[in-house]
Amino acid sequence: MAYRVLLTDALGPEGLARLREQPELEIEARPGLSPAELRDAVRGFHALIIRSGTKITADVLARADALRVIGRAGIGVDNVDVDAATKKGIVVMNTPGGSNVTTAEHAITLLLALARNVPQAAAGVRAGRWEREKWLGTEVCNKVLGIIGLGNIGTIVAERALGLRMKVIAYDPFVTHEVAARLGVELVSLDELYARADFITIHTPLTPETRGLIGRDTIARMRRGVRIVNCARGGIVDEAALAAAIKSGQVAGAALDVLEKEPPPAGHPLLQLEQVICTPHLGASTGEAQVNVAVAIAQQVADFLCRGIIQNAVNVPSLSPEVLRVLRPYLLLAEKLGALQAQLLPEPPVEVTVQASGEVAERELRSLAGDRRRVHVVDARLEQLHPGDRGARPPDDRLPERARGAGAHGHAHDRGRGGGVRRRHGARHQDRRLPHGGGARGLHPDAPQPRRAGRGGARRHAPR
Numbered sequence: 001m002a003y004r005v006l007l008t009d010a011l012g013p014e015g016l017a018r019l020r021e022q023p024e025l026e027i028e029a030r031p032g033l034s035p036a037e038l039r040d041a042v043r044g045f046h047a048l049i050i051r052s053g054t055k056i057t058a059d060v061l062a063r064a065d066a067l068r069v070i071g072r073a074g075i076g077v078d079n080v081d082v083d084a085a086t087k088k089g090i091v092v093m094n095t096p097g098g099s100n101v102t103t104a105e106h107a108i109t110l111l112l113a114l115a116r117n118v119p120q121a122a123a124g125v126r127a128g129r130w131e132r133e134k135w136l137g138t139e140v141c142n143k144v145l146g147i148i149g150l151g152n153i154g155t156i157v158a159e160r161a162l163g164l165r166m167k168v169i170a171y172d173p174f175v176t177h178e179v180a181a182r183l184g185v186e187l188v189s190l191d192e193l194y195a196r197a198d199f200i201t202i203h204t205p206l207t208p209e210t211r212g213l214i215g216r217d218t219i220a221r222m223r224r225g226v227r228i229v230n231c232a233r234g235g236i237v238d239e240a241a242l243a244a245a246i247k248s249g250q251v252a253g254a255a256l257d258v259l260e261k262e263p264p265p266a267g268h269p270l271l272q273l274e275q276v277i278c279t280p281h282l283g284a285s286t287g288e289a290q291v292n293v294a295v296a297i298a299q300q301v302a303d304f305l306c307r308g309i310i311q312n313a314v315n316v317p318s319l320s321p322e323v324l325r326v327l328r329p330y331l332l333l334a335e336k337l338g339a340l341q342a343q344l345l346p347e348p349p350v351e352v353t354v355q356a357s358g359e360v361a362e363r364e365l366r367s368l369a370g371d372r373r374r375v376h377v378v379d380a381r382l383e384q385l386h387p388g389d390r391g392a393r394p395p396d397d398r399l400p401e402r403a404r405g406a407g408a409h410g411h412a413h414d415r416g417r418g419g420g421v422r423r424r425h426g427a428r429h430q431d432r433r434l435p436h437g438g439g440a441r442g443l444h445p446d447a448p449q450p451r452r453a454g455r456g457g458a459r460r461h462a463p464r
């Protein structure tokens with residue numbers, strides 16, 4: 001069967017070549033579509049490959065009659081309505097890792113540029129000014145760097161900063177002291193970080209918890225003269241509060257690669273301040289990173305369509321070919337049972353409990369427990385079960401070790417209704433709760449598209 005793949009942002013020759021190696025794929029590149037054109041164009045395509053320039057809304061997805069996978073070349077999937085895609089059983093995948101080094105290097109670049117006023121001084125020279133006294137800098141050696149968010153990029157920033165002989169402290173509620181200590185980083189509370197850091201760099205996702213994290217109240221708790229770097233996402237820093245704090249001298253300067261509105265409107269208050277450095281969302285913009293993410297997403301989409309392999313999905317578990325081979329019949333069985341249940345029940349189910357025992361339960365648990373990215377899977381399911389819960393509780397593999405359950409130590413553990421996974425002690429037994437319509441359908445590319453029927457948006461699959 002031929003699968004049709006639509007590219008709506010420029011992917012780069014290496015990524016295109018990787019797609020064209022697959023005889024089963026028909027590739028069509030249509031960059032620069034307007035939202036209305038995209039809505040019409042999406043019909044009949046099995047895969048969409050995008051970068052940050054395409055917005056995949058619920059409206060677009062409503063017209064996507066054949067779509068099985070959305071591949072985002074890059075990390076951020078905030079331009080994709082992931083919940084709407086999940087409800088339609090469409091896998092959303094990204095390419096974490098491809099631009100980590102590049103983004104971390106940009107954060108370090110901004111940190112040093114901020115410390116030594118490089119862009120401002122360079123602009124002065126270009127304008128004919130030789131301002132040696134004005135741009136007196138500060139060393140970073142022996143200064144305290146506070147990292148908020150010690151994930152993939154935060155970790156690389158920490159390693160590089162230690163090489164600059166900075167003292168690195170970090171706040172991340174999902175990282176253990178042991179993990180931080182292995183990196184040479186001291187894990188502290190947010191308040192302690194604010195009180196001690198000479199420089200603060202942010203590497204968290206934008207979530208309801210992190211939106212406005214750096215605001216009037218938190219800036220007031222920081223050391224006077226602190227310098228702030230944001231290479232993560234616009235919206236984590238309250239820009240009006242930051243501008244006021246720079247004017248008052250509480251913050252000595254800020255370097256921002258991301259802004260709440262990109263590009264910023266004319267007259268933006270931060271851009272009026274010479275202590276502020278801004279780059280136009282260049283964090284992931286190196287030749288190396290572009291090639292990495294283009295090739296990675298092309299391979300992932302091809303693997304999914306042609307071989308049923310899921311990698312780096314943000315809304316379903318990633319499965320290796322080996323595990324998928326074992327699980328495939330069980331997934332098909334689960335799908336058929338789910339389709340049957342959906343037609344038998346008068347109301348849409350709120351929760352589905354799946355029990356498995358024997359080899360399959362053990363295999364799947366092993367494959368999931370070993371995958372850090374499962375955080376997204378758990379989050380997506382929590383969000384569907386309990387709207388608003390996303391990020392409210394850490395997944396198993398990010399819990400402090402003493403709080404972890406069976407997955408880590410083999411103790412009986414029940415995370416309750418929203419926990420998603422329960423495993424009984426001493427038995428190869430798995431009790432997994434899935435949101436209605438989520439999960440299993442998206443796991444196999446040949447699964448049928450759900451059809452809407454009945455009250456309250458209940459979905460029923462025609463038995464095959």
Ligand SMILES: NC(=O)c1ccc[n+]([C@@H]2O[C@H](COP(=O)([O-])OP(=O)(O)OC[C@H]3O[C@@H](n4cnc5c(N)ncnc54)[C@H](O)[C@@H]3O)[C@@H](O)[C@H]2O)c1
Pocket residue numbers: 075076096099103148149150151152153154171172173174175203204205206207209210231232233257258281282283284285
């Ligand atoms: N500027 C760019 O072009 C660019 C490029 C790539 C990534 N990014 C952004 O960088 C950020 C980090 O990316 P990553 O790949 O390292 O992500 P990641 O998921 O590997 O790490 C994020 C870390 O933030 C932590 N975290 C979550 N909520 C937190 C909170 N409330 N307080 C403190 N820590 C919290 C998580 O536990 C995790 O360890 C993301 O926002 C991503 O979108 C920007």
